[in-house]
Amino acid sequence: xxxxxxxxxxxxxxxxxxxxxxxxxxxxxxxxxxxxxxxxxxxxxxxxxxxxxxxxxxxxxxxxxxxxxxxxxxxxxxxxxxxxxxxxxxxxxxxxxxxxxxxxxxxxxxxxxxxxxxxxxxxxxxxxxxxxxxxxxxxxxxxxxxxxxxxxxxxxxxxxxxxxxxxxxxxxxxxxxxxxxxxxxxxxxxxxxxxxxxxxxxxxx
Amino acid sequence: xxxxxxxxxxxxxxxxxxxxxxxxxxxxxxxxxxxxxxxxxxxxxxxxxxxxxxxxxxxxxxxxxxxxxxxxxxxxxxxxxxxxxxxxxxxxxxxxxxxxxxxxxxxxxxxxxxxxxxxxxxxxxxxxxxxxxxxxxxxxxxxxxxxxxxxxxxxxxxxxxxxxxxxxxxxxxxxxxxxxxxxxxxxxxxxxxxxxxxxxxxxxx
Amino acid sequence: xxxxxxxxxxxxxxxxxxxxxxxxxxxxxxxxxxxxxxxxxxxxxxxxxxxxxxxxxxxxxxxxxxxxxxxxxxxxxxxxxxxxxxxxxxxxxxxxxxxxxxxxxxxxxxxxxxxxxxxxxxxxxxxxxxxxxxxxxxxxxxxxxxxxxxxxxxxxxxxxxxxxxxxxxxxxxxxxxxxxxxxxxxxxxxxxxxxxxxxxxxxxx
Numbered sequence: 001x002x003x004x005x006x007x008x009x010x011x012x013x014x015x016x017x018x019x020x021x022x023x024x025x026x027x028x029x030x031x032x033x034x035x036x037x038x039x040x041x042x043x044x045x046x047x048x049x050x051x052x053x054x055x056x057x058x059x060x061x062x063x064x065x066x067x068x069x070x071x072x073x074x075x076x077x078x079x080x081x082x083x084x085x086x087x088x089x090x091x092x093x094x095x096x097x098x099x100x101x102x103x104x105x106x107x108x109x110x111x112x113x114x115x116x117x118x119x120x121x122x123x124x125x126x127x128x129x130x131x132x133x134x135x136x137x138x139x140x141x142x143x144x145x146x147x148x149x150x151x152x153x154x155x156x157x158x159x160x161x162x163x164x165x166x167x168x169x170x171x172x173x174x175x176x177x178x179x180x181x182x183x184x185x186x187x188x189x190x191x192x193x194x195x196x197x198x199x200x201x202x203x204x205x
Numbered sequence: 206x207x208x209x210x211x212x213x214x215x216x217x218x219x220x221x222x223x224x225x226x227x228x229x230x231x232x233x234x235x236x237x238x239x240x241x242x243x244x245x246x247x248x249x250x251x252x253x254x255x256x257x258x259x260x261x262x263x264x265x266x267x268x269x270x271x272x273x274x275x276x277x278x279x280x281x282x283x284x285x286x287x288x289x290x291x292x293x294x295x296x297x298x299x300x301x302x303x304x305x306x307x308x309x310x311x312x313x314x315x316x317x318x319x320x321x322x323x324x325x326x327x328x329x330x331x332x333x334x335x336x337x338x339x340x341x342x343x344x345x346x347x348x349x350x351x352x353x354x355x356x357x358x359x360x361x362x363x364x365x366x367x368x369x370x371x372x373x374x375x376x377x378x379x380x381x382x383x384x385x386x387x388x389x390x391x392x393x394x395x396x397x398x399x400x401x402x403x404x405x406x407x408x409x410x
Numbered sequence: 411x412x413x414x415x416x417x418x419x420x421x422x423x424x425x426x427x428x429x430x431x432x433x434x435x436x437x438x439x440x441x442x443x444x445x446x447x448x449x450x451x452x453x454x455x456x457x458x459x460x461x462x463x464x465x466x467x468x469x470x471x472x473x474x475x476x477x478x479x480x481x482x483x484x485x486x487x488x489x490x491x492x493x494x495x496x497x498x499x500x501x502x503x504x505x506x507x508x509x510x511x512x513x514x515x516x517x518x519x520x521x522x523x524x525x526x527x528x529x530x531x532x533x534x535x536x537x538x539x540x541x542x543x544x545x546x547x548x549x550x551x552x553x554x555x556x557x558x559x560x561x562x563x564x565x566x567x568x569x570x571x572x573x574x575x576x577x578x579x580x581x582x583x584x585x586x587x588x589x590x591x592x593x594x595x596x597x598x599x600x601x602x603x604x605x606x607x608x609x610x611x612x613x614x615x
Binding site for chain 1: 209341
Binding site: 326 | 431435436437438439440441442443444446447457460464465466467469470471472473475477478488546547548550552
């Protein structure tokens with residue numbers, strides 16, 4: 001099971017790195033800039049979580065992680081024109097990463113302070129903040145705040161998790177089911193272009 | 206006295222959350238984005254202070270705080286069109302929060318390292334950085350750097366504090382008087398539209 | 411030798427402060443905003459490094475550093491029109507600071523975890539992240555990601571360092587030589603307007 005998390009989180013890291021790199025390429029950054037954006041997209045969420053917890057960030061002790069991101073970013077630069085052609089697997093990896101990073105961040109929060117609400121925030125931050133930092137560095141209002149369903153998927157995963165906890169027969173799979181639910185919500189929202197309503201609907205038009 | 210701080214800091218948190226939410230609504234963010242902006246506006250300053258001190262941030266152990274922000278943001282979304290009509294109480298709460306957060310951050314700095322200058326910076330950061338992060342996320346140059354008097358109010362509060370310290374008869378009220386001075390400076394600057402001079406006045410025209 | 415680092419790092423801090431202040435002045439910030447930008451440009455890289463390591467940031471215990479930045483920023487504001495005339499010494503101090511901050515950050519990383527790759531990242535972050543935060547606050551895509559050679563100079567310094575380590579006769583000067591190499595690369599790239607290729611050259615035109 002530990003291994004499954006590891007594989008999913010590597011797939012997620014690759015997807016986050018490539019999506020970050022591709023965003024940087026479209027903004028016409030240089031090689032170095034693209035690699036930095038790939039890096040912050042992939043590790044930004046986990047970094048922020050560790051910083052909020054007052055701990056050293058994980059990547060300074062994890063050279064393999066740095067290496068995976070570096071290789072993903074360089075591949076993205078070399079084969080930039082091919083990226084749109086592999087959009088479907090990338091979106092699948094990205095959605096898997098979203099679920100996996102959420103669960104890892106949530107578990108980390110629970111193990112630190114045992115509070116549900118702040119652990120949900122830490123999980124969502126782990127899963128989503130990398131994309132926010134990416135957009136800030138690229139001088140955009142974060143897409144996460146405007147249209148894409150990411151955090152909502154985490155929220156649905158959060159509620160699912162607590163429903164599952166009550167059902168003893170599947171309780172021991174609650175983490176895996178949470179990842180799966182987040183994955184499905186994210187994929188469906190991507191496939192059908194779903195988004196949250198704007199907060200100022202009563203003023204538009 | 207402890208209770209007075211608590212009440213003022215809650216009023217300040219509500220005002221910061223609503224001002225953050227309103228800024229997000231005007232940028233046409235979705236519900237989730239508005240709530241995030243409310244959250245970072247309210248806790249961003251204290252978070253940055255804790256991070257600078259190498260400590261876990263306060264809100265991960267304070268579910269009540271998260272809840273207050275969440276409720277404030279949702280109210281702001283539901284009654285967005287009414288927000289301009291309650292501008293005066295909001296500005297008053299905001300100015301109270303500014304003073305209170307400054308004093309809390311300053312005291313925290315003094316208790317950590319007993320250095321006056323860096324404690325002033327930590328206090329000002331606690332009071333002002335939330336607004337800076339809000340503007341960065343909304344893709345604006347922070348209004349705090351361009352026209353609004355916030356940090357200057359903290360600076361005046363800082364000098365007042367050290368003058369009061371010398372007057373033994375009122376010394377024990379120095380924190381309360383500092384909050385009051387910051388409050389008055391902020392309210393006056395808002396009321397009369399005061400701002401600092403631009404740094405490049407010798408080049409304009 | 412300790413003293414040489416100190417002098418170089420002060421020159422670098424002055425240069426970073428003035429370049430930050432000047433960028434703020436050109437964006438027509440007010441006095442306070444300019445001072446903040448000077449501050450984050452000068453200390454942002456080291457702050458981020460300390461935060462990543464889960465340590466309190468250095469400047470909260472270093473009032474002399476805060477004072478140097480403050481004075482540099484005020485001088486920059488008062489003599490803003492003269493700054494372009496002292497571009498050559500400023501670029502020299504800036505390049506010295508780049509080398510010195512890189513080596514200090516790298517050494518700090520090595521002493522924390524003894525891993526080469528993450529120490530390189532921490533060194534580069536120490537040297538370069540201040541400029542990134544400056545550009546984010548000024549609502550620009552960081553110049554570091556688009557054209558300027560800063561991180562590449564650090565990378566060349568990094569490889570130089572490991573080549574020198576192998577030559578026993580000069581091994582004890584490896585830090586100084588690394589600073590010098592970064593300095594030369596940065597000055598040459600500035601003098602001749604060198605930049606990295608864009609990552610999307612295969613798509614332009």
